[in-house]
Amino acid sequence: MSETPSFTMSASAAARIVEIISAQPEPEGLALRVAVLAGGCNGFQYQFKLDRTKNDDDVLIQRDGATVYVDETSLDLLEGAELEFVDKLMGAHFTVTNPNAASACGCGTSFSLA
Numbered sequence: 001m002s003e004t005p006s007f008t009m010s011a012s013a014a015a016r017i018v019e020i021i022s023a024q025p026e027p028e029g030l031a032l033r034v035a036v037l038a039g040g041c042n043g044f045q046y047q048f049k050l051d052r053t054k055n056d057d058d059v060l061i062q063r064d065g066a067t068v069y070v071d072e073t074s075l076d077l078l079e080g081a082e083l084e085f086v087d088k089l090m091g092a093h094f095t096v097t098n099p100n101a102a103s104a105c106g107c108g109t110s111f112s113l114a
Helices: 012-021 074-075
Strands: 031-038 044-051 058-063 066-071 080-090 090-095 101-104 110-113
Touching: 012 031, 012 058, 012 066, 012 080, 012 090, 031 074, 044 090, 058 074, 066 074
Parallel strands: 031 066
Antiparallel strands: 031 044, 044 110, 058 066, 080 090, 101 110
16 A cells, blocks of 8 residues: 555545544544445445544544544545535535546435446
């Protein structure tokens, strides 16, 4: 595996992860896990959850005090993608800008490959 992670996070995503984790009752050792699972309306869906367990096949992505865990299988589907946090009138949420996605659903959590 390369030294440089192929999946990155934006400054806004890093700031929001730090904010969310610092608001938890026991923030020590928490990270955001990003995974790609089979399912959703387009074939694959993103999963975001807080986790304090780093698995052997996890890759760590770090920025500005935030840590993200991504398993190697998900990382293959996230090649060249970026985790972002958007705060718009219709709501605030994490999203992934993924160049591998041939199409995505309106909710932004599901995608298909070409």
